[in-house]
Amino acid sequence: MRNNPITPTIDFDKDGIQHGFLRLPYSRDDSAWGAVMIPVTQFKHGDGPTALMTGGNHGDEYEGPIALYNFANRTDIENFQGRVIVIPAMNFPAFQQATRVSPVDKLNLNRIFPGRPDGSLTEVIADYFSRTLVPMADYVLDIHSGGKTLDFVPFAASHILDDKQQQNACEAAAKAFGAPYYLQMLEIDAAGLYDTLVEESGKVFVTTELGGGGTTYPHTVDIARRGVDNFLIHAGILKGEPRLPDTEAINLDMPDFRSFIFSEHAGLVEPCVAMGDIVREGEVIARIHSIERTSSTAPAEYLAPRDGMVICRHVPSLIKIGDCLNVIAEVV
Structure with a gap:
């Protein structure tokens, strides 16, 4: 198999704190011998496990990048025992353009793992994680939020x-992250996910959803920042005491696909419940109004398919057929 063209400008075997790039050659109209330079920081001190921490798997999700760019500024190497590889924006071209998928090849990084070393730019990034970075790691944290089209209650998941x-x-590490909610998560389609690649590699893996709407809030950033520390303390890599929420985390489960509600109409969403609300099966959770004309046609009503908590909603308020409208999880 062809070697991956990405070259790190740091030495993963070297002790201390290093800041550099994952350099991916990219010849384009404005730079014949150009490159995509993905920022990377490593902390390495003594013997211990390796943690790989990433944000920006999707380029319009910001809690992870903020937390990890902050973390990369640490100078207290004496408080580390092991190695931490920090990549605040793994899909860097998408992150630069504030898009979910790459503006270069229109691929969704989190749907194409394990990638290809001889593929398009996004496939090459996926391959480098699959064959170089993930095998180094014992613990992997990938911080997500809802981006521009979804909004979530803040949870860590396994x-x-x-x-x-x-x-x-994985469950113990997700709970140690210290988000207000812990979710045993069901994926719509696990094929091609970074999650699946990491878990099939036998690693301890934690993912999150920490808000959304294409923006951040002080409380969601704080959850991410303290969660990064808590994750590393749990892994035995970072010294210190975990900083947990003031109230005990709420445990949630998605036992089957009835948790997902998909829109069968295009139009204007009228929410009838809020995130965090407890709903009962058959309760009206949303109405979708046709926007093409005013008429006597009633809006389409969407009913809760199960008892549980509303943990996700569609944003903005205009929706297309096939979009995810809401997610309902059972409270354990």
């Missing part, structure tokens, strides 16, 4: 896995 020992380790 998945049901065939290896129950690994599943328990």
Whole structure:
């Protein structure tokens, strides 16, 4: 198999704090011998596990990049025992353009793992993570939020896995992150996900959704910043005491696909419930109004398919057929 063309400008085996780039050659109209320069920081001190922490898997999600750019400014290497690789914006071209998918090849990084070393730019990035970075790691944290089209209650999540020992380790790490909610998450389609690649590699993996709407809030940034520290303290890499929420986290579950509500209409969403609300099966959660004309036609009503908590909503208020309208999780 062809070697990946990405070259790190740091030495992953060297002790200390290093700041540099993952350099990916990219010849384009405005730079014949140009490159995509993905920022990377490494902390390495003594013997211990390796943690790989990423944000910006999608380029319009910001809590992860803010938390990790902040973390990269640390200078207290004596408080580390092991290695931490920090990549605040793994899909850097998308992050620069504030888009979910890459503006270069229109690919969604989080749907094409394990990638290809001889593929398009996004496939090459996926391949470098798959064959170089993930194999180095024992613990992997990938910080997400809802981007421009979804908004979530802030949760850390893990998945049901065939290896129950690994599943328990992932769940413990997700709870240690210290978000207000913990979710045992069901994916619509796990094929091609970074999550799936990392979990199939046998690593302890935690993902999050920490808000959305294409913006951030002080409280969601604070959840991400303290969660990064908590994750590393749990892994035994960072010294210190975890900083947890003032109230105990709420445990949530998505036992089947009835948790997802998809729109079968295009139009204007009238929400009838708010995120965090407890709903009952059959309760009206939203109405979608046709925007093409005023008429006597009633808006389409959407009913809760199960009892539970509303943990996700569509944003903005105009919706297309097939978009995710809401997600309802069971409170454990």
